[in-house]
Amino acid sequence: MAATPPFPDKDKAQVPSAATGTSPAKRAQILEGAARIFAEHGYEGASMSCIARDAGVSKGTLYNYFDSKAVLFCAFIEQCTREKLPLMFRRIDEGATMADSLEHVARALIELITSPLSLMLNRVIVSEAATFPELAKTFWANGPQQATSILAAWLTRAPQSELLDVPDPTFAAEQFYALCQTHIAGRARMQLPVDTSPAYIDFVARSAVRVFLNTYQRSGPRQPPLAYVPDA
Amino acid sequence: MAATPPFPDKDKAQVPSAATGTSPAKRAQILEGAARIFAEHGYEGASMSCIARDAGVSKGTLYNYFDSKAVLFCAFIEQCTREKLPLMFRRIDEGATMADSLEHVARALIELITSPLSLMLNRVIVSEAATFPELAKTFWANGPQQATSILAAWLTRAPQSELLDVPDPTFAAEQFYALCQTHIAGRARMQLPVDTSPAYIDFVARSAVRVFLNTYQRSGPRQPPLAYVPDA
Amino acid sequence: MAATPPFPDKDKAQVPSAATGTSPAKRAQILEGAARIFAEHGYEGASMSCIARDAGVSKGTLYNYFDSKAVLFCAFIEQCTREKLPLMFRRIDEGATMADSLEHVARALIELITSPLSLMLNRVIVSEAATFPELAKTFWANGPQQATSILAAWLTRAPQSELLDVPDPTFAAEQFYALCQTHIAGRARMQLPVDTSPAYIDFVARSAVRVFLNTYQRSGPRQPPLAYVPDA
Amino acid sequence: MAATPPFPDKDKAQVPSAATGTSPAKRAQILEGAARIFAEHGYEGASMSCIARDAGVSKGTLYNYFDSKAVLFCAFIEQCTREKLPLMFRRIDEGATMADSLEHVARALIELITSPLSLMLNRVIVSEAATFPELAKTFWANGPQQATSILAAWLTRAPQSELLDVPDPTFAAEQFYALCQTHIAGRARMQLPVDTSPAYIDFVARSAVRVFLNTYQRSGPRQPPLAYVPDA
């Protein structure tokens, strides 16, 4: 029974080949349409006709700019990932104290993690991770890794480096990043209802900072854990 | 242009199906095939023909046991989620000290999070969360929520409750759960290469415990952060 | 058994279709193929593959021109009904006498009723009347109703109105129409063998006229009934 | 392109063959289920599973009693046609006058023609006339032909034969039968709305009688045409 061809070879699009289209404006127009459709329906659920219609071009033009659905999908993910993700966490807003600065970071991370763009990219990349492994790498490098790198670098810079005891800044940054995901991130990724009120985000952020500093701050009294009071 | 295009519903109210298949063995056989295909290709990418072939039954038999692809998918997810996930984190192995016990928990959580079953469920549920929101709920209840509930309950039980200051056990458990995901979980979800050596997992586990206890332990000296030494 | 079987509607609100095909020639070509297959096998018995093969186009093209089998079926019936049926009985050919004129009408009606087109439409419309009630309306309006309307109008126009006593012209026309169906129409509808020789049609037509005028003619001697002599 | 087998050979069921079932009760039970399903969905639209379920037997039993769907369909039509149709017009109820008697006949014919059974048989037989030509013959013989035969015989029997001048009784009966279909029968066959109030049926019946007798009655004055007054 070597009969029916089992699955379409999604990733045979290795040859960058033809793609004769040249107008950057039209290319961008197509990518915008692709973004809307892929974001809503995922890779398998999106159809090239839909994308063409949404982008306002013909299917022929689509194929002039992108050799295949797979290539278009990758281009879309790469573009979002490279151009939009990094903008969401570029630098650390310094606060009055180190704790203040870290709270800014924590809130920024939570916002990054729960942003529609990030969640959508997470969703489509996770679901196509086996088919397009490159996309996961790019996403990781431009999203989580960039954020933790910035934080790790900050941890080792004066003046905060004076106050901290951080033997492995990368790992410490990743712990902080993990703490910022408490309760919210996993649920958001599965589109389960989540409390994203500013008060709750603030609580999560301050809790993350407190737990982090209780370990990584060089001296000073241990801070007791926080508790969430919804109305506060 | 007289008529609206008439829709040939005709007699949908037949309820011809209701899955007449009854043999539990064959049902299990089908679910096994479905597991392989859904796990590899996701919901949209899997075809009923493929599943039938893989399960060693005809397409007709598939539909004798499951009314539609959606129903089969849900049955598969529900079964994995209800029957296999809870087995992966049932109880807390007590150690000599509270830190030992928490290290056992941390290792168990990391293993749960990085298990192929859990990752696969995560992947397909995330990618179909919009279509099948119930599945996310079930997964959450049987996986992460169960784990954190068990941990939260343990935190409030003597003797460890004597030694801890945990105003919000659920949140504390979720912070611990988040800490256990440091570095590993996000990468694993995207099928990126990940260091899952026992040594590294041990390091992550002990780091989580240390950070956790530095905040939630009622008294005692602050423990300095750990550093990973790969060769150790 | 948690969840209700989720229905994967997902995104039916796409309106991906709307029949993009535009070439009238190809549309006509498809309708011709559809005519042959629907006429022979009826709605349920016809398959889109067959129609595509017969029309000499691919299945995809079929769906570029018609959104579904139901739409194609309706288009086919509507076209036949609107464009071809009315041509078969447009006006009344006046004869030397009123009886002559009515005989022309009768023969035209019998030909209409027994024409392959009319019989085919009758057959498929009757068998799908419950599913596509609009088609029956359209057929009736363009076929029988048009014919009886024309006749009813003629009955009330001078000079024949002078000679006739017709209190209810519509009903009178329908009686005449019914008389023209004597012996032939019912059998033809069931594809039973039928004597459609000109001589027999002539006999039926003249019998209808005679019976009709014996009641509706204002004065003059009653005409005795006719008898059919096959050899004549 | 002698490629795909175009249509299933519906009528290959010539060999009466196996059909090992023997219990007449079970056979009747199956036919009752078949009646309901075929009546509602037609031949193509009915499924053997549906029929089995509706009849309360297994599919295996179905095939023990009837070799195929085609055979079952024919058996169902034959049974209805032979056993139920003739009961609907068995004899002529004599009235005080010949006109009275004919009015009884006319009303009985109209009721026969518009009865659900007759319309259903008409529908399914017409739609499958090409596939099962035998059924049309049987239906005709047991329905319209029987009715017109009885009437033709009555026309030639004393005392009415004395009063009538009927050179071709069969044809005369068929004209009467045709007149009884005025306005109602064609519409009913297409499931178009039809006035079946007793008053209207009465009007149609009396009109048919009047028109008939104005030609076929041996003597007496011409009766003027009737007009329908709904409220009367």
Add this chain to the structure above:
DNA sequence: TATGAATGAGGATTCATTCAT
């Protein structure tokens, strides 16, 4: 004999891709 699970060809429909205009 009665059952109903199993079969697999065939149904309507979709969609990535090509190519003549």
Add this chain to the structure above:
DNA sequence: GATGAATGAATCCTCATTCAT
């Protein structure tokens, strides 16, 4: 370069029929 009609393989699902129990 842009278009969109045409293609046909692949999709989910149905159903007449068979056959082991």
